[in-house]
Each structure stands twice: as C-alpha cells, then as structure tokens.
Amino acid sequence: MLEAKYYDVYKIREDFPILKRKVHGKPLIYFDNAATSQKPQRVIEAIYRYYKEYNANIHRGVHKLAEEATEAFEEARDKVAKFINARYREEVIFVRGTTEAINLVSRAWGDYNVKEGEKILITEMEHHSNIVPWFLLSDRKKSKVEFVKITDEGLLDIQDLNEKLDEKVKLVSLAHSSNVLGTINPVKEISKLSHEKNALFLVDGAQSVPHLKVDVQEIDCDFLAFSGHKMLGPTGIGVLYAKREILEKMEPFLGGGDMIKEVHKWGARWKELPWKYEAGTSNIAGAIGLGEAISYLLSIGMDKIREHEKDITSYTLKRMREIENVKIYGPEDANKKCGIVSFNLGDIHPHDLATLLDEEGIAVRAGHHCAQPLMERLNIPATTRASFYLYNTKEEVDVFIETLKKAQKIFLP
Amino acid sequence: MSDIYREIILDYYRHPRNQGKIENPDIVARDSNPLCGDDIEIQIKLSKDKKSIEDIKFNGKGCAISQASVSMLTEMVQGLSLEEVKGISKEDIFEALGNPDLGPTRVKCALLGLKVLKLGVYNYLGSKLDSEREGL
Secondary structure (H helix, E strand, C coil), X not given: CCCCCCCCHHHHHHCCHHHHCEECCEECEECECCCCCXXXXXXXXXXXXXXXXXXXXXXXXXXXXXXHHHHHHHXXXXXXXXXXXXXXXXXXXXXXXXXXXXXXXXXXXXXHHCCCCCEEEEECCCCHHHCHHHHHHHHHHCCEEXXXXXXXXXXXXXXXXXXXXXXXXXXXXXXXXXXXXXXXXXXXXXXXXXXXXXXXXXXXXXXXXXXXXXXXXXXXXXXXXXXXXXXXXXXXXXXXXXXXXXXXXXXXXXXXXXXXXXXXXXXXXXXXXXXXXCCCCCCHHHHHHHHXXXXXXXXXXXXXXXXXXXXXXXXXXHHHCCCCCEEEEXXXXXXHECCEEEEEECCCCHHHHHHHHHHCCEECEEECCCCHHHHHHHCCCCXXXXXXXXXXXXXXXXXXXXXXXXXXXHHCC | CCCCXXXXXXXXXXXXXXXXXXXXXXXXXXXXXXXXXXXXXXXEEECCCCCEEEEEEEEEECCHHHHHHHHHHHHHHCXXXXXXXXXXXXXXXXXXXXXXXXXXHHHHHHHHHHHHHHHHHHHHXXXXXXXXXXXX
C-alpha cells in the first residue's frame, strides 16, 4: 500500500458515502475540497438525528426538546472553542460562513472604529470575501484599502507589509492560507507586527482551519473567520472568533430576536456574549453538524491530516513536473502550502481542462476562484485548481496526472 | 477520446475560421461570460442594401467550446439576411457542434457567440434581444 503512513486512508474513505459514487461511469475523484469538503456519515447522521428526534428552537423553550436542542447547540460552541483554543466559549459567534463573519467585523467593528483616511491593510492573495467588505466600509467611512504585494514565488512580501503598515492602518486582514496559491502566511509574525502598530489583526481561516491546527491564543489574532462546510460540516454555518474584550465593546450586527435581553418602547438592551451577535433563529442543525465534524477531525488528529495532505501535495507537485508546459502558481514546496495546486497547462483554457477531467470523474475547479486581484497580479484570466483533503489518495493523483497527459495530447498536438 | 471535444470542435479551435477584424464595420457587438472570462467581439460588414451580411469576423479569448462555436457560426451566417440571422436558434449551434453532451455551465460557452451576434443585429435593427426567451 502506498499510503498507510499517517493513517489508513482507505478506512477513512469508508466514512464518506459520497466517495462510493460514480461520475460519468468512473469512480469519483474529488479534488475540489477548497470549494467545499465532503461529509462523513456521522455528520450527516447528527443533522438527521436533530430533525428526527429533538428538533426545537433553542434558548427560550422550557420544554424537553428545546432543552435538548439548546444543549446540543451550545455543546457545538464548546467544541469549536476548544478546537481553536479560544480562552472563553463566548468568543465563538455562529454565523453563516467566512463571508458573513468578515462582513460582521466590517460593520459592527469597522463602522465604529475606522475613520476617514484610515486604512485596512489586506493582500494581493485575498479571496473576494476579504476584499469587498472593506471596499464597502470605504464607501461608508471614506477609509482606504491597501494591498500588500506578493513575491513571484507566491509568498507574502513581508518587507512591503512593513512599509505599508503605518499608523493609519486600523486593521490587518489576511488569509491564513491562500485559496489559489495554497501559501501559508506567517500569521503569528504578522499578528505581532500589526499589534506593534496598534492595528487589529483578522485571520481569514477558511482554507487553514480545516487543514491545520489553528490556535487563536498562539497566533494572538483579534478575529478569526472560517466556514463549516470546508471542514466536513454542512453549509450555512461558520464561525467568527473574536477576543472577548473587543466583542464587548462592539455594537450588534443584526438586530432581532434572541440577541436582546429586553425590548421596550424606549429602546432595547442586548444580551450578553455571544448571543448579542446571533439575532434570529440560528442554524441549529448546522452548528450541531459542525460540532460533529470537529469531533471527527479530532478523532483522526489535525497533525496527521496535515502530514497526509502534505504527502499528497508533494507527490502531486512531483508528478506534475513530468508534464511539459505545466505552469504552477504558488510555492512548489509542500511545507509552505496547504493542499492546493493551481496551474495552467499550456494555453488550454481551464474550463476545457476541467470539462475533460470531469469526463474522467475528476472534480476540480476552474476560473478566477473569487480572487481577481490575484489573477491580475499573475497576469492570467484563470487557473485550474486541484485541492485535497484527508480522504484523497496517491492513486487518485495518478489518474489525474494521466488525464492531464491525455488533455495535452488532445489540445496541444 | 473525449465525448465533448470531438474532432470538429478541436479543428475549429486549432484553426479558427473568420478570426480577425474588419475595416469600417457596420455592426460591432461584444459580450463576455463572467463565469469563465470568455470574451467575444463580432464585427460585420453589410451588403450595399444593408440587408445582409457580406463579411463577418470575430475576435476574443475563451475556451475551445466558445471559440469553435463562434467560428462555425460566422461561416453559417455568411451571406444571410439579417432577418434570417434572427431565426438562428441555439439548437442550430448544438447541431453544428455535433450535439455534444454539454452541461448547463458549458452550454453558456457554446452560445456566447450567437448571443453576441444577435445583440449586434437586433441593436442595428433598432430592436432589443429577448435573451431570456431565446435562451441565450
């Protein structure tokens, strides 16, 4: 066996029912994990069980089902808090996903703390979800957005960051790992640099929390945003972590039920943390599913998952070098990146390549990956992206490589 | 061999017919597909009576499907009257491509050329293309 190195990947694959399905008559090879991950049976069952056995609204009910649902929902919060090593459980706010988390910060913190002429510092490798909320803030507050450059290897240019990080910067906001290049950014170091200049630090953990051990106390970030569906959980649930002292000073994001302590004709008082930020009925099933996903990830171990993905990534990079005309974007050292390989094959349009791979049952993503400023920086319209997770195998990579070689014969004769 | 990328599509992709520009065109139209960045411009020179297509060229960038289908389209409409061009349907395009099993995403690539052509013609005739009704 090629891969009993860190865990038995074939045994893990048994936990994911979708991996048994065929696509165009071929076994599914799922390499689109940076877009969304597949779900293990026990996550699917946890959601099913909630609806089947104790579906009720949370927090206010005095009946048995409401108590059970509340307990399961709040237990999920405890699991998240422990998973990212938050100091307090109330630092974990449930939201729809990374995008909502960042928008929450831009509204509930940005609107009250960023003034005309002040700056939000982001990077050239950000996903649109960590760009557009800051543009919108600029429209409201006449603030500015500045982009830290990347090097030709696809790493963050720390020197440029240092130059741009002046006293006007109120927040540094960046991806822990790029969704296109895979680059893992030195967040601990950047956190320190930001705080030295009295700027807050937000980590977009959409591509890192599912794959790496992320410890908010070690990084010392002020905010961390991530999505449940990229880490084996369901869609529509995500997390904003923020330091308690910051959350306490911030204003609510959405107003409505469940986030208030009391409402009168003269006004309202907010609930305490974390519920002050969770207006309306939360995605209860989603939170329970995310909690189960975390339990599953921990049962395998984040360190082992990281090692497995590193192994698959370096094998892929090695085999791709066999193919002529392949251009890989981002670092070519698996130690410097998450399990993401973006590339172009000659001048074959990524959509043609993705269609051809699909005919062989291989799911990849092609396009600008919601990172158009990065595409402009790389001077390309699009890339094809293969992204891995704990259940991918080297045999799957072999089929992928063979299909790329076939594509080359078809399109580049 | 691939089901979608048949020889006919690849042939037009590798050797596009009617690619280029026209001097002093009567009709110029352009559109893009934001999903994949395909971007096509069509230029048309009309006959003396301004009723039919005398010459047509396309330029732009995109995938094999969009490039091949717009190239085929330009051959298809050479010499046709503008009224006849209005009657070309998406099924005509699929047939020219050999009716490959395109998914809903790639269908948009195949039809981008026809959309651009119709936008240009309708605009020239002073009417509006109902892209919803025509499925473009």
